[in-house]
Amino acid sequence: MSQVTVTEHLLLHQQKSPAATGVFTQLLYDLILSAKLISRSVNKAGLLDVLGETGETNVQGEKVQKLDEYANSVLIHRMERSGALCMMASEENADVIVVSDRFERGDYILIFDPLDGSSNIDVNVNVGTIFSIHKRESGKKGDPGLEDILQPGDRQVAAGYFLYGPSTMMVYTTGFGVHGFTLDPSVGEFLLSHPNMTIPERGKIYSVNEGNYPLWDDKTKSAINHFKSFDNWRSSPYSARYVGSLVADFHRTLLYGGIFAYPRNYKKTGQGEGKLRLLCEAAPLAFVAEQAGGKAIDGTRRIMEIVPEQLHERVPLFIGSRGDVDDVAGFLA
Ligand code: AHM
Ligand code: MG
Secondary structure, eight states, X not given: OOOOBHHHHHHHHOTTOTTOSHHXXXXXXXXXXXXXXXXXXXXXXXXXXXXXXXXXXXXXXXXXOOHHHHHXXXXXXXXXXXXXXXXXXXXXXXXXXXXXXXXXXXXXXXXXXXXXXXXXXXXXXXXXXXXXXXXXXXXXXXXXXXXXXXXXXXXXXXXXXXXXXXXXXXXXESSSOEEEEEEETTTTEEEEEEOSOOOOSSOSEEEOOGGGGGGSOHXXXXXXXXXXXXXXXXXXXXXXXXXXXXHHHHHHHHHHOOXXXXXXXXXXXXXXXXXXXXXXXXXXXXXXXXXXXXXXXXSXXXXXXXXXXXXXXXXXXXXXXXXXXXXXXXXXX
8 A cells, every 4th residue: 555645645646636725635634534533433333332331421421422423523523623614514414504603714615424324333334424525606705505505516626435344445536536545543544545446337236225126116127127137238147235335335336336226216105206315425426436437327317417406305326337327327218
C-alpha cells in the first residue's frame, strides 16, 4: 500500500480540480476525522452493548447511544465547526440543518447517511457512511434554505463513502476518477490503496432483495429474471449476493462488477416507490459509479439528472456495470 493520504492525494494529483481548495481540504479533513471516530465505535459495537447493559450510561458516565444516533451526532458536531459548510442534511434528520451563525460559514453543503445499513450492526455485518457535497449557487447570501439543497446529482462537487468492514475504507470522487483509501489503524491515516478504480464493463453478480419479487411490476421481474437465465451475455445465470448494507453491496459491485438493484415496490394500493433516498444514497453512489465507468438509473432516467422535489425523496436504483445497467434499461423502457 502506498503512503499517500487522502488530503495529499487531493493536493498532489488533483491540482486541476476546483475542489482542491484550502476550504474543501479542511472539509474533507473534518469528514475523515468524523469517520475515524465512527469507525472506532463501530469496531467496539459489541462491547458498547456490554458497557451499556447496566443502564443508560457507560464507564465514562456518557449516555450510551445507538450507533446510528452517535454517528449522526459526531458528523453534525464536527462538520458544523469545519468553517466550510453553510448547511447539512442527514438521513436521520427530518429537516435541513443550517449551520449556526455562531460558527464560520462556507459555501459547501454536506448531505450524509451517517450509518447506512445500521440494521446489520447487531449481527456484526458491514455498515457505512455515505456523503455528498454540493456548493451553494454562487452569489447567494443570507441563511440557506431547502431550495439550496434540492440540486441534481450532476451538481455534486464530491461524493463517496466510508465502509466499516474488516478494514475501514474511504472511496471518493471529485469528478476526476474514483479513488479508494484504507485506514491503517497503526498510523490512524487513510492510505491510498485503490487508485483509479473502474467498474468492469460487465459482471456476473446480481444483488437485490428478492423477497420483494411479488411487489415488483412485470418489467422489473423480467429484468431480474434475465440475470438468472441462460439468455444473458454470459449464457449462464449470475450469482446472487445481498448484504443488505448499501455501501457493502455497492462496494462489491464497484470492485467485481455486476448490478445492484433496489426496484420500486408495489403495495396492495397500487402505489409503488423505491426505498433508497435520492440525495443521501442514490446520487452520491451514482456519481462514484459514473466516475468509475459504470451507470446508475432509476429504470429510465439517469439518477444524476433527477432534480429532487423533497429532502427525503426516494428513488428506485439500478447501479453497476454499464452493460448490466443497460440490460435493465432495455427491459424497463
Ligand atoms: P437505512 O438507511 O435505514 O439503513 O436503509 C437503507 C438500507 C440499505 O443499506 C440497503 O441497501 C437497504 O436498506 C436494504 O433494504 P431491505 O432490507 O429492504 O433489503
Ligand atoms: Mg441508508
